């Protein structure tokens with residue numbers, strides 16, 4: 432049975448063994464009535480932010496730094512991919528506005544040859560109607576109606592604009608972190624999470640060369656359709672965030688194993704975005720789904 436509108440606030444440990452025995456929380460509609468779940472196994476699947484948050488909130492006398500946190504790495508190595516984008520005009524006719532939400536994606540740069548400087552990214556192109564939508568006023572501010580509007584629109588839909596984007600593989604530093612912020616609390620008085628993303632030194636050192644590589648590729652793509660780049664940009668945040676409970680084989684450098692089983696508590700699993708050590712170079716959800724199915728098999732075997 433799925434219980435919706437239910438917020439889990441804390442995981443409780445057995446008195447003598449380091450296993451989780453209960454999850455406590457509230458129905459959002461009945462905050463005055465605490466609710467408690469007891470089970471043999473617990474799976475934290477609360478996303479990159481709230482999974483670490485819940486483990487840190489569940490600190491107790493024996494685990495004062497939070498559950499699953501003997502490595503000190505819960506809420507660390509928070510990650511995501513950086514991105515570089517551009518707009519280009521091209522000669523081809525793509526009928527602006529007809530197919531804006533669907534992109535074409537290339538995996539050509541998912542892998543990096545070992546004898547080349549490290550750069551990994553996806554490459555994506557969308558048709559764009561930017562500057563080519565119908566408009567009620569001309570560039571000079573004159574009202575356009577009827578045929579005048581259509582003529583103005585037709586003139587601007589000759590040729591096409593495209594949006595280009597690359598999600599770039601960047602790696603977090605250990606202090607790329609989620610911490611509990613006592614200054615901000617939710618309605619139950621629990622401290623809210625505060626996330627500060629930081630890249631590791633090699634990722635920072637690669638930034639200029641990566642940008643040069645990606646923009647050269649965008650240029651080549653635009654030229655292939657007799658076009659030109661008209662603007663470029665870069666994200667000031669990391670997209671598709673993950674991390675905080677990274678997986679690994681060594682309990683001193685990771686929070687859980689590749690099945691999501693936490694090193695500290697044999698009946699506590701973490702699945703989904705929090706377990707990724709890095710965010711890779713393209714949208715991760717299908718990978719999270721595949722890994723979670725793998726975890727489900729392991730949990731069922733247990």
Ligand SMILES: Cc1cc2nc3c(=O)[nH]c(=O)nc-3n(C[C@H](O)[C@H](O)[C@H](O)COP(=O)(O)OP(=O)(O)OC[C@H]3O[C@@H](n4cnc5c(N)ncnc54)[C@H](O)[C@@H]3O)c2cc1C
Nearest residue numbers: 437438439476477478479481671703704705714715716717
């Ligand atoms: C706007 C947007 C667009 C995106 N587009 C894409 C895309 O195109 N492709 C792609 O691959 N990815 C995309 N992503 C990323 C993708 O949504 C996530 O990577 C993915 O959902 C992570 O899966 P998850 O299961 O780890 O966590 P989530 O899907 O975040 O699930 C966590 C669940 O836990 C619940 N929860 C949290 N805390 C508690 C608690 N204390 N008690 C009870 N329940 C709790 C939450 O309500 C949520 O339902 C997008 C994300 C956003 C925000």
